Amino acid sequence: MNSSLAMAIAKATFECCVRAQEKNRSLHNINLDAVVFQVLAQEQSSTNAPVKYWSSYGVEGTTAHTHQMDLSDLRESNGQIDVWCAGIEGKPDDHIRVVTEIGTNPINGIDRVPSVRISFDYENLAFALFKVGNKIVLNPEYGVRVSAAEDKFEIVQECT
Secondary structure, three states, X not given: OOHHHHHHHHHHHHHHHHHHHHOOOOHHHOOHHHHHHXXXXXXXXXXXXXEOOHHHOOOOOOOOOOEEEEEEEEHHHHOEEEEEEEEOXXXXXXXXXXXXXXXXXXXXXXXXXXXXXXXXXXXXXXXXXXXXXXXXXXXXXXXXXXXXXXXXXXXXXXXX
């Protein structure tokens, strides 16, 4: 097993433990086979590509690729599609992550509904959007402030 795959398995196991702890669940119920299967599936279905501003495509003399996007199709292993975008020469934390999945309706806590999670970076969740009937429900993460100014919203991670 190569070292990057071993690190990915270790990271996924750690994240699973953290999620279990956050939800006050017992750690002895972690299915390590499922964690390894998920990491292997992600390794096989991940694609990374350089990209540029959307209107620059198909125009002669446009700029070079300035960013990169990674798409991980995890529908078969855990029902998610994971996308992140970052500058090619940017700061390591200067990226955004979007995960789409089926979540739990935050209004009634029962129904399963389409949802999207947006993160400030690879680990810090900013908010989740849930499609509930004809509405989209915005659910900010703990420690995140949402404010409105004219026709724009600002979502800020509070320092703790």
